[in-house]
Amino acid sequence: MHTACRPSxxxxxxxxxxxxxxxxxxxxLVTALGCGADPATEPYYSGPHRTTDVNVGDADASxxxxxxxxxxxxxxxxxxxxGLGTTLQTCVHTCSSATDCTVELIANGAYGADNYRCVxxxxxxxxxxxxxxxxxxxxxxxxxxxxxxxxxASLPRYCVHACATAADCVAESAAxxxxxxxxxxxxxxxxxxLGCRGDTECAVSLGASGRAYRCAxxxxxxxxxxAACSAAADCSVGSAAWDTDNYRxxxxxxxWTGCNSTAECASSLASSSYVCAR
Numbered sequence: 001m002h003t004a005c006r007p008s009x010x011x012x013x014x015x016x017x018x019x020x021x022x023x024x025x026x027x028x029l030v031t032a033l034g035c036g037a038d039p040a041t042e043p044y045y046s047g048p049h050r051t052t053d054v055n056v057g058d059a060d061a062s063x064x065x066x067x068x069x070x071x072x073x074x075x076x077x078x079x080x081x082x083g084l085g086t087t088l089q090t091c092v093h094t095c096s097s098a099t100d101c102t103v104e105l106i107a108n109g110a111y112g113a114d115n116y117r118c119v120x121x122x123x124x125x126x127x128x129x130x131x132x133x134x135x136x137x138x139x140x141x142x143x144x145x146x147x148x149x150x151x152x153a154s155l156p157r158y159c160v161h162a163c164a165t166a167a168d169c170v171a172e173s174a175a176x177x178x179x180x181x182x183x184x185x186x187x188x189x190x191x192x193x194l195g196c197r198g199d200t201e202c203a204v205s206l207g208a209s210g211r212a213y214r215c216a217x218x219x220x221x222x223x224x225x226x227a228a229c230s231a232a233a234d235c236s237v238g239s240a241a242w243d244t245d246n247y248r249x250x251x252x253x254x255x256w257t258g259c260n261s262t263a264e265c266a267s268s269l270a271s272s273s274y275v276c277a278r
Contacts, residue, residue, distance in 0.1 A: 050145035088258040091241055091265035091274045092122045101125075110147070121278060126155025131219055134159035143168060146190060162190040169193075177205035178215070178225050193220030216253045226253040240267035241276075 022216035056166050095101050101123035110128035117124045128134050129145035137159060138145045144162040163169050169184035169191035178196035186193045196202055196215035200223035206213045212228040229235050234253035235247035241264040259265055259276040266272050 085278055087278070088256075089276050089278050091259050092273055093271060094121055094273050094278050095123050096121070098123075099137070102135060106139070108133060108134050111137060119234050121273065125156055128159050130155070148190060162188075162189055163191050166191075172205055174204050176201065178202050191223055194223050197223075201225070214253055216251065228252060229254050240264040242268060 048137045059120050091277050093101060094117075095118040098113045098118050099115045102111065103117065104111045110133040115126055115128065115133075117126055127149075128137075131146050134145035134147045145159040146162045147157050148160050149157045161169060163184075163186040166181045166184045166186045169186065171179035178201040182195065183194055183201075185194055195218075198217050199213070202213035202215050206225055213225040214228045215223050216226050218224050218226075227235060229247075229249040229252065230252075232247045232249050234257075236243040236250065241259045242256070245260060246257055246264070248257055262275045265274040265276050
């Protein structure tokens with residue numbers, strides 16, 4: 001079971017993921033590929049590191065993150081992600097240099113100082129540079145990961161689960177859930193999440209969380225299991241940046257609307273190193 005590759009929606013992710021992957025845009029991109037947080041406990045990722053101010057389009061032709069890389073992911077959902085996340089305020093990590101953004105102790109991984117840039121005092125994720133980096137960062141996870149470029153210049157290269165067939169992408173232990181072989185395709189050797197196929201699948205995968213989930217459309221492509229609601233209060237998880245005033249209940253599912261202040265971020269993340277910014 002690849003619990004590291006399960007799409008996630010609705011609430012804050014773990015500290016490692018918040019500091020290790022990027023902005024809302026990147027999180028959504030990873031989710032579209034079926035590689036996100038465990039939604040049973042962490043169904044939304046807000047993202048402390050921006051990918052909009054500095055992106056792969058800023059790299060020169062010799063940079064392995066340059067947009068001309070031939071190994072771009074060819075997924076229909078990918079083109080819908082361009083510009084996603086640029087309007088939300090999220091909790092982002094502050095910095096004085098790229099070394100302040102480093103989140104891993106693993107040598108030569110995808111989240112070292114060379115994978116970040118400090119822009120206007122906040123961390124911007126530049127992306128992975130090679131398959132080897134992805135391998136180092138995911139050494140404890142099942143399977144193999146590759147470093148691929150998005151079709152969107154505003155999104156960085158990222159680590160995605162590799163496959164030979166859709167069965168390699170399965171991210172669940174209980175049959176009939178939203179992360180089985182029928183929820184993925186194996187295209188160009190990487191896993192692409194096709195979406196959930198109904199509320200029943202979401203109940204199988206996420207029922208143990210104690211919350212109700214619905215299979216609903218997303219703004220970037222595949223349908224996904226999202227926390228159900230009748231009012232914004234149903235979405236609150238009791239954390240300052242993820243309570244009632246940070247959500248709206250839209251079409252019966254929770255939609256995170258962003259942080260409202262730096263104080264919220266400091267409270268939720270128990271650190272003064274985060275600010276609320278676009």
